Amino acid sequence: SHKSSKREWKPLEDHSCTDVPWLLLFILFCIGMGFICGFSIATGAAARLLSGYDSYGNICGQKNVKVEGIVNSGLDLTHKKYVFFLDPCNIDLVHQKIKSIALCVSACPRKELKTLADVQKFAETNGSTLCSYELQPSEYTTDPRAAKLCPKYPVPESAPIPFFHRCAPVNISCYAKFAEALITFVSDSSVLHRLISGVMTSKEIIMGLCLLSLVLSMILMVIIRYISRVLVWILTILVILGSLGGTGVLWWLYAKKRLSASAPETQIAKDNLQALLIYAIAATVFTVILFLIMLIMRKRVALTIALFHVAGKVFIHLPLLVFQPFWTFFVLILFWTYWIIVLLFLGTTGSPVPNEEGFVEFRMAGPLKYMWWYHVVGLIWISEFILACQQMTVAGAVVTYYFTREKRNLPFTPILASVNRLVCYHLGTVAKGSFIITLVKIPRMILMYIHTQLKGKENACARCMLKACICCLWCLEKCLTYLNQNAYTATAINSTNFCTSAKDAFVILVENALRVAAINTVGDFMLFLGKVLIVCSTGLAGIMLLNYQRDYTIWVLPLIIVCLFAFLVAHCFLSIYEMVVDVLFLCFAIDTKYNDGSPGREFYMDKVLMEFVENSRKSMKEAGRGGGAEGRELKPMVGADEE
Numbered sequence: 338s339h340k341s342s343k344r345e346w347k348p349l350e351d352h353s354c355t356d357v358p359w360l361l362l363f364i365l366f367c368i369g370m371g372f373i374c375g376f377s378i379a380t381g382a383a384a385r386l387l388s389g390y391d392s393y394g395n396i397c398g399q400k401n402v403k404v405e406g407i408v409n410s411g412l413d414l415t416h417k418k419y420v421f422f423l424d425p426c427n428i429d430l431v432h433q434k435i436k437s438i439a440l441c442v443s444a445c446p447r448k449e450l451k452t453l454a455d456v457q458k459f460a461e462t463n464g465s466t467l468c469s470y471e472l473q474p475s476e477y478t479t480d481p482r483a484a485k486l487c488p489k490y491p492v493p494e495s496a497p498i499p500f501f502h503r504c505a506p507v508n509i510s511c512y513a514k515f516a517e518a519l520i521t522f523v524s525d526s527s528v529l530h531r532l533i534s535g536v537m538t539s540k541e542i543i544m545g546l547c548l549l550s551l552v553l554s555m556i557l558m559v560i561i562r563y564i565s566r567v568l569v570w571i572l573t574i575l576v577i578l579g580s581l582g583g584t585g586v587l588w589w590l591y592a593k594k595r596l597s598a599s600a601p602e603t604q605i606a607k608d609n610l611q612a613l614l615i616y617a618i619a620a621t622v623f624t625v626i627l628f629l630i631m632l633i634m635r636k637r638v639a640l641t642i643a644l645f646h647v648a649g650k651v652f653i654h655l656p657l658l659v660f661q662p663f664w665t666f667f668v669l670i671l672f673w674t675y676w677i678i679v680l681l682f683l684g685t686t687g688s689p690v691p692n693e694e695g696f697v698e699f700r701m702a703g704p705l706k707y708m709w710w711y712h713v714v715g716l717i718w719i720s721e722f723i724l725a726c727q728q729m730t731v732a733g734a735v736v737t738y739y740f741t742r743e744k745r746n747l748p749f750t751p752i753l754a755s756v757n758r759l760v761c762y763h764l765g766t767v768a769k770g771s772f773i774i775t776l777v778k779i780p781r782m783i784l785m786y787i788h789t790q791l792k793g794k795e796n797a798c799a800r801c802m803l804k805a806c807i808c809c810l811w812c813l814e815k816c817l818t819y820l821n822q823n824a825y826t827a828t829a830i831n832s833t834n835f836c837t838s839a840k841d842a843f844v845i846l847v848e849n850a851l852r853v854a855a856i857n858t859v860g861d862f863m864l865f866l867g868k869v870l871i872v873c874s875t876g877l878a879g880i881m882l883l884n885y886q887r888d889y890t891i892w893v894l895p896l897i898i899v900c901l902f903a904f905l906v907a908h909c910f911l912s913i914y915e916m917v918v919d920v921l922f923l924c925f926a927i928d929t930k931y932n933d934g935s936p937g938r939e940f941y942m943d944k945v946l947m948e949f950v951e952n953s954r955k956s957m958k959e960a961g962r963g964g965g966a967e968g969r970e971l972k973p974m975v976g977a978d979e980e
Contacts (some may be wrong), residue, residue, distance in 0.1 A: 346841075346927050348740035348830050348941075352758065355834040356765030363722070363768035370715045373708050374675075377682035385685040385699070389420035389502045390439070393470075394689040394697030397441035397502060404689045407697055409470050417441035419497055421467060421504045423488040438486075438696070442467060445504035450492040453478050467492065532894045539895045542882050550875045550903030554910040557867055558659055561649055561914065573631055576866050579873045580624040586880070587617040612893075630862070640852060641859040641918075643949040644925070648917045650943065654744060655734055657752040658917065662909040665727040669720060676716050683709060717778050721771035728822050729767050730755050731916045733829040739924040740830070740941050758829075766828050769835045770821040777817060781810040820846075822916065826923045842923060849926045860918050868907040875903040 377383065381396070388398045393409040395401040398418040403411030424437035444465040450456050460466045460474035468477055469486035477483055493506040536543070591613040652658055687699040701708070733755030741747050748754040759767070788803045820839060823846060827838035846853050879899050883892050925946055932938045940947060 346831060346931060348736070348927075351832060352762050353832045354762050354765070355828060355832060356763075356769050358765070359769040359772070359835075360765035363718075363764075363772075366715065366718065369711060370679075370719070373712055374679045374682070376705075376708075377679060377686045380686050382682040382684075382686040382699075386681050387501065388418070389441070390685075391420065391441050392438045392696040394699075395441060404691075404697060406691055407689075407695070410689075410697065412470065414441045417443045419443070419445055419502050419504050421445065421488075421495070423467075425493070425495075425504075425506055438469065440467070440469060442504070445495040445497050446492050447494060447496070449494050450488075451490060453483060453487060453490065456487060456490070456492065535892070536894050536898070539883060542879070543895050543899055546875050546879050546882070546899040547902045547906075549878060550871055550899070550906050553871045553874055553903075554907050555659070557871060557907075558652065558910055558914065561645065561652075561867075573866070575870055576627060576873075577631075579870070579877075580620070580627055583873065583877070584617065584620040584624050587613065587620050591617050639952070640949055641856055641863065643945045644856065644860070644918050644921050645863070646945045647921055647943045648914060651735055651738055651917055651921070654738055654747060655751050657750060658731065658734065658913060659910070661727055661731060661752075661913050665723060666909065668723050672719060672723065673716075676712070680712065683712065714775065714779065717782075718771060718775045721774050721778075722768060725767045725771040725774075725821065725825070726759060728916060729759050729763060729825045729829065731913065732822070732826040732920045733758055735917055735920040736826060736829045736924060739921065739928075742939075742941060755829075762832060763825075763828055766825070766835045766838070770824060774814060774817055774821065777810055777814045781807055781814065784810070819919075822919055823923055826920045830924075830927070845923060845926050845930065848930070849922075852922070852926070856918065856922055861915065864911045864915055867911055868904060871907040872900050872903045876900050 384396055384399075388396050390396045391414075393407055393412075394404045395410060395412050395414055397414050397420055399415060400413045401411050419442050421440050421442040422437045423440070427436045442465045444463050446459060446465075446467065450459055450467075454477075456467050457474055457477040460468075460477070466472075466474055467488050468474075468483065472480055472483065472486055477487060495504040495506050497503065498505050591610070594610055594613060685699055687701040687705075689697045690700050692698045730752065734751040737751045737755065738744075738747065784803055784807050788800060788807065791800050791803070820843065823842035824835060824839035827833065827842040828835065831838065831841070833841070876896060876899070879896050880892075883895060925942060928941050929950065932940050934940050940950075942950070
């Protein structure tokens with residue numbers, strides 16, 4: 338074959354730097370992100386954000402410069418450290434800010450003030466004037482302007498928000514309007530109150546269950562490697578039993594409730610019955626669908642089981658792989674925190690300009706307006722870069738494991754060796770791969786934003802078109818992510834740059850298209866069953882523990898919170914497993930393509946995969962005319978590969 342001689346795969350033979358221009362581009366981009374942060378701090382945005390500012394553009398707690406055309410600006414507010422809103426509950430949902438005059442005061446009102454006389458008394462005793470700067474405390478009750486320039490009373494009891502020097506009402510019911518506007522779909526606010534009180538009363542249980550899901554995920558990671566062959570059946574049976582059990586329990590509760598209360602006494606009891614009936618029907622439908630999928634998928638399992646078995650061995654040799662999600666998550670959280678802080682800075686950057694009402698707003702002028710966009714692109718690209726670094730690290734470690742014949746000669750910690758290799762040689766490739774995904778993600782986000790803007794408008798055709806475009810972009814993004822993953826593996830094997838790696842990997846994947854399909858369906862389904870198992874176990878434990886609360890409508894929120902958390906945790910852990918299986922598959926495909934087990938071209942693969950290759954050759958031989966030579970050649974190698 339002319340082609341294979343042209344591009345040999347040379348596992349781990351030489352390391353060279355890949356995609357250096359892209360690394361330089363990425364570094365320049367990061368310097369730009371740093372510049373935005375520095376610029377917003379230098380223009381005083383940080384001081385405005387932390388110390389707070391009033392409606393006249395003065396920063397609280399310091400001397401200020403006069404703004405042209407604005408009364409009350411340029412005051413010395415050294416002793417007035419807190420921002421106080423005259424009408425703190427008037428929230429403008431469209432622009433997401435409080436529609437009220439803000440003033441700097443020396444102390445927040447720690448008790449409710451019912452009348453203007455109280456406000457005056459507070460000003461005289463505490464020296465904190467809550468009315469606008471032009472009124473003296475003695476004029477509060479006499480001056481006609483007081484109605485506009487003094488706080489709306491009763492003034493709620495307030496306390497300063499830590500670090501942010503703003504007075505906020507202690508009782509949050511004032512923001513209830515705001516909360517209800519967010520949760521428009523719960524029309525009956527008594528239900529909302531019941532739900533929230535349900536979450537509050539069972540918060541210990543929720544914490545405990547979240548911990549349980551973490552422990553279960555860890556256990557599943559450990560167990561998978563010992564029972565990968567039995568795993569499919571165990572999971573299948575458990576899911577069948579679990580879904581049947583859950584459905585059964587719900588129907589049983591429904592029946593019990595129905596029989597015990599022949600006539601529902603109250604509205605709440607009726608709601609409960611209805612809720613239980615809906616839960617039970619949903620569970621039944623889910624069970625039926627699961628059964629159908631299982632029937633269809635039962636044949637395509639052999640290679641997947643073998644790969645899962647080897648993936649288990651990988652985790653024995655590389656135990657640090659389990660902690661990959663933790664540090665990736667940690668780095669992401671750090672980056673997102675930084676990003677949000679800079680975003681808040683950007684919200685208060687700019688030069689002061691008077692608005693229609695005669696107060697000060699801060700607006701960016703000229704090309705600096707577009708710093709927002711740069712910052713958003715940075716969020717997507719750098720997040721994708723961090724995730725891609727995780728993929729590259731896992732790929733590098735697994736490739737090292739697969740292509741080392743003597744497992745005793747593995748480096749002390751292949752993970753750290755892989756990180757080292759990534760940092761020294763392949764950061765450019767990762768930057769390029771993550772940039773390609775960013776290029777697909779940004780149009781999708783813009784389209785989604787347009788789609789939400791069109792919600793009210795009755796233009797069904799345009800919205801349908803948008804929906805279709807969003808779906809196509811989403812599919813493209815998923816395919817690219819999968820291809821990127823394999824390109825990183827090829828880079829880890831050959832030290833070639835991103836485009837060459839992607840092309841090589843793509844050729845291998847196309848040659849093994851059916852196997853790829855089988856592994857991605859069966860393997861993902863097995864991991865999905867694992868996630869379902871963890872979520873079901875946590876949910877079942879939740880039902881057992883929450884059963885003491887007889888009001889079934891309250892159950893919903895704590896259970897949903899717990900199940901979502903369990904799913905996220907299981908997803909983080911099992912996605913690493915999925916990565917390992919994908920990398921192993923590519924290594925296996927390369928191994929079977931370029932080696933045939935003859936002397937000098939021995940397989941690198943594990944015994945388990947060897948047996949699979951042998952069995953598939955046997956079955957092909959029985960199906961065909963029986964070319965016996967290949968079958969015999971493999972036999973001695975099986976013995977040689979003992980660990």
